[in-house]
Amino acid sequence: MTALDLRDRAAPPSAAPASSRPGPAALLLRAAAALSRGLFIAVPVMLVSTFITFMLGGLTEQDPASVVLGDSATPADVQRMREAxxxxxxxxxxxxxxxxxxxxxDLGxxxxxxxxxxxxxxxxxxVSLSVAAGALLIAVVLGGVFGTLAAVRQGGLLDRTVTxxxxxxxxxxGFVAAVALITVFALIVPVLPAGGWAPPSAGLGTWASFLLLPSLALSLDAAADVARQLRTGLAxxxxENYIVGARMRGLPGRRVVLVHALRNGAGPAVAVLGMHVPRLIGGAVITETVFALPGIGELTKSAALSGDVPVVQGALLVTIAVVLVSSAIVNVLLVKLRPAARREL
Incomplete structure (x- = not known):
């Protein structure tokens, strides 16, 4: 095998001659196309989801007017309230x-x-977005670090331990992880608050101390899945031939892994992370209950228990919108990471 062959094989599939690489305008068009396809799917999903949510609220056997007015209300009072x-x-x-x-x-x-x-x-x-964003960040950092280390040390003790x-x-x-974290870091070693909330205006340190345990409890399963998928993709x-060639050319191992291999092997991890986004947002209901957080999950639970249908419908609508927007962003990232997906556009 000649040096020229090694040089050709060392180039990753995503690399291309400078003359054939897409410019900023082409990349923007491809990202816009991926986002448009995501929105094309998101619109009917939004309509179906909101319709089902509204129907469930409208078909409940509980008469909201009677609940609001109480048992002492007359039929005429109930009828006027129903009209209102x-x-x-x-x-x-x-x-x-x-x-x-x-x-x-206008959500009523x-x-x-x-x-x-x-x-x-x-x-x-x-509050809910802070917890979900914190959980997402922790999942990316922990899953990325340990997934990469396990792939680099394939078959070793670290790889088996991470697995x-x-x-x-x-x-x-999530609620088991939450209780365990409270027991360890708020009771046995009291370094973090067991619950409650402080806004960023109270100080970034105080805000982060209240945010850390809920985000960590919510992120553990996502971090585990990201680490496993990243390890599999990188392994x-x-x-691949271009990775072997890059190493034979004497490129630093860190550059080979982080620049060449990670971009082409991170697709499955990003995909599974996108699947966890709805779980991170939906799981906030349990997490907010355990940690007594005044988030949208707690708002939805309280409204559902009291029969406050407009609040439930509005909260679910916003939650669905956040999930769909997050999924569209993940699709754009996948197109950016996967050369084959870019060529399909």
Whole structure:
């Protein structure tokens, strides 16, 4: 094998001659195409999800007007309240009206507190997004570091240890992890608060101390899956011809792994991370209950228990929108990472 052959084989599949590499405009068009395809799927999903949510709220046997007015209300009072809530109109017409208003930022008002639903969500959503974003960051860091180390040390003690630990963590429910973390870091070694919340305005250190345990509890199974998928993807990529050629050319091992191999082997890990995004947002309900966080999950639970349908519908609509936007972003990242996906556009 000649030196020229080694040089040719050392080039990763994503590399291309400078003249054939896409410019910024082409890359932007490809990202826009991937985002458009994601939105094309997201719109019907949003419609179906909101329709089902609204129907479940409308078909409940509990009469909201009676609940709001109490047992002492007369039938005439209940009828007037039903008209005020719009419950005397057909269910489909109510859904269309609610969806139209929601698209214009009007999610209605709580039946009990009269507070606008959008205002309640705006106050609670930053808490849930902070916990979910913190969990996502922890999952990426822990999963990325240990998945990469396990792939580099294939068959070694570190590889086997990471495999065993991630297999165990992937089966641990979030609330079990939350209770264990509170026991260790708030009771046995009291270095972090067991619950509650402090906004960033109270100080970044204080805010991070309240954020760390909920985010860590929510991130463990995602971090385990990311580590396993990244280890699998990199293990195969590190044996590709262009990686072997790069090493034979004397490129530093860190550059080979982090620049050439990681970009082409991280696709499965990013895909599984995208699958965990809805879990991170949905799992906030349990996490917020355990840690007494005033997030959107706690808001939804309280509203559901009291029968406050507008709050439940508004919270679920915002949650669905966050999940769909996150999924669209993950699709764009996958297109960026996978050369084959880019060529399909």
């Amino acid at each position: 809530f719009g419950l005397d109109r057909p269910l489909l017409l109510r859904y269309v009206t609610w969806l139209w208003n929601a698209l214009h930022g 008002a709580s039946w009990f507190t009269k507070i606008p639903v959008a205002q309640s969500i705006a106050e609670r959503l930053p 065993v630990v991630t297999s165990v963590l992937a089966t641990v429910p 195969g990529t590190l044996h």
